[in-house]
Amino acid sequence: MTDDDEDLLIEQVAGAYRPVSRDELRYHPAWHDLGPDARARAFERARALRALEAALDPDGLSTTARAVLDRITGRR
Amino acid sequence: MDLDVHLAAIIDGDTRAFGAWLAAAEPRVRDSLRSFARAIDVEAALQETLLRVWQVAPRFSPDGRANGLLRLAIRIGRNLAISEVRRTRATPTGGDDLDAALAAAEAPAPPDPMLRRAIGECRNKLPTRPRQALDARLAGAGGQADDDLAAGLGMRLNTFLQNVTRARQLLADCLARRGVTVALEIGP
Numbered sequence: 544m545t546d547d548d549e550d551l552l553i554e555q556v557a558g559a560y561r562p563v564s565r566d567e568l569r570y571h572p573a574w575h576d577l578g579p580d581a582r583a584r585a586f587e588r589a590r591a592l593r594a595l596e597a598a599l600d601p602d603g604l605s606t607t608a609r610a611v612l613d614r615i616t617g618r619r
Numbered sequence: 620m621d622l623d624v625h626l627a628a629i630i631d632g633d634t635r636a637f638g639a640w641l642a643a644a645e646p647r648v649r650d651s652l653r654s655f656a657r658a659i660d661v662e663a664a665l666q667e668t669l670l671r672v673w674q675v676a677p678r679f680s681p682d683g684r685a686n687g688l689l690r691l692a693i694r695i696g697r698n699l700a701i702s703e704v705r706r707t708r709a710t711p712t713g714g715d716d717l718d719a720a721l722a723a724a725e726a727p728a729p730p731d732p733m734l735r736r737a738i739g740e741c742r743n744k745l746p747t748r749p750r751q752a753l754d755a756r757l758a759g760a761g762g763q764a765d766d767d768l769a770a771g772l773g774m775r776l777n778t779f780l781q782n783v784t785r786a787r788q789l790l791a792d793c794l795a796r797r798g799v800t801v802a803l804e805i806g807p
Contacts, residue, residue, distance in 0.1 A: 554780045559761030561663050568663040568703060579657035586656035588787075590649055595790065596757060598738040603642040607649075607662065610761030611669045612638055618762070 549581055557588035559606035621685035629676045629688070637673055644689045645669065651693045655700040658709035666761075668696035734799065741793035745786055748774075752782035 544552075552573045561569035577585060593605035604612070622643050628636030648668060652661045672692045681687045703709075745753065755768040769779035 550784070551777055551780045554783055555765055556660070556662070558756060558765060558783075559662060559666075560759065560764050561660075561666060561761070562764065568660065568667055568699075570660040570663050574660045574663075582658075582660075583656045586653065586661050589662055590646070592787070593645065593649070595738055595787075597642060598735040599742055599757060602638060604638055605642075605645060606756065606759070606761040607666060608638065608641040608645050608669075611641065611666050611673075612634060613760060613762055614666070614670055615637070615673050616634055 544576075549577070552576055553581055553585045553588060556582070556585040557592055559589075559593075559610050561610070622689050623681060623685065623687055626676070626679070626681065626688055629673070630679070632677075637676075640688065641669060644692060647689060648692045648696050652696055652700055655704065659700055659703045659707065661700075664696060664700050664703060668692060668699055671695050671699075737794060737797050737799055738790065741790050741797075744793060745789055749782045749786035749789060752779050753786040755779075756783060 555573045556571050556577060558571075561571055563569065574582065574585070593607055596605040597603050597608075600609075620643065622640050625636040625640040629640060645665070649661065649665050652664060655661055655664070669692065672688065672695060675691070675695075676688065679688060679691060684690075742750065742753070751772050752768075752774070755772055759768050765779060766776050769776045772779065774782070
């Protein structure tokens with residue numbers, strides 16, 4: 544895998560989308576294709592992105608918070 | 620700030636109150652799971668943790684100290700992460716310090732309105748395609764896969780992701796010009 548390919552996988556994993564799964568936790572499929580260092584980068588990128596997202600949201604909510612609220616209200 | 624100001628409304632089933640709690644609590648709970656990032660999908664564990672907090676909140680009894688629900692969330696997240704590590708037989712990185720995470724939960728920082736405005740102004744200066752990609756991620760609210768968001772914009776998945784990356788980097792550049800230091804993973 545090239546660095547560019549890996550970076551695109553990190554970009555996907557850093558998003559808040561997680562598919563519906565039969566397992567308890569909804570892993571992103573691309574997470575399994577990353578090594579430990581890339582997973583750590585995905586964590587840091589997600590952390591930084593959520594702060595940006597919250598700043599751009601009228602209610603201060605990140606896409607993680609929106610995803611959780613949508614699960615609570617049955618929209619997902 | 621004591622986030623338990625939202626507790627009574629949360630117990631009554633008020634999702635708006637839970638949203639207000641989430642806005643401040645999510646970064647703290649996420650940070651408390653950093654040491655597990657190499658071993659489990661922390662985003663997945665975090666979302667499940669926050670969902671469980673909502674489910675158990677009606678039975679939560681405050682202990683008289685500030686941010687009780689946040690401290691409970693950190694414990695739920697940590698237990699879930701440990702359980703997941705055992706299930707997958709993964710090896711977490713060291714540095715899992717529950718006490719430090721709980722101490723940080725005592726005083727969540729309020730959002731900085733100046734930073735919010737700077738980020739919003741920098742977003743408005745993004746070129747069309749990167750801005751479309753970033754806005755699609757925001758509008759998708761974590762509920763749509765990147766493939767679907769890309770298709771909605773008439774982009775291939777890789778092009779969409781490259782535009783998300785470019786949006787992130789341009790935002791970092793713009794903020795840096797305003798003297799705002801951002802996390803390394805935001806920038807190039």
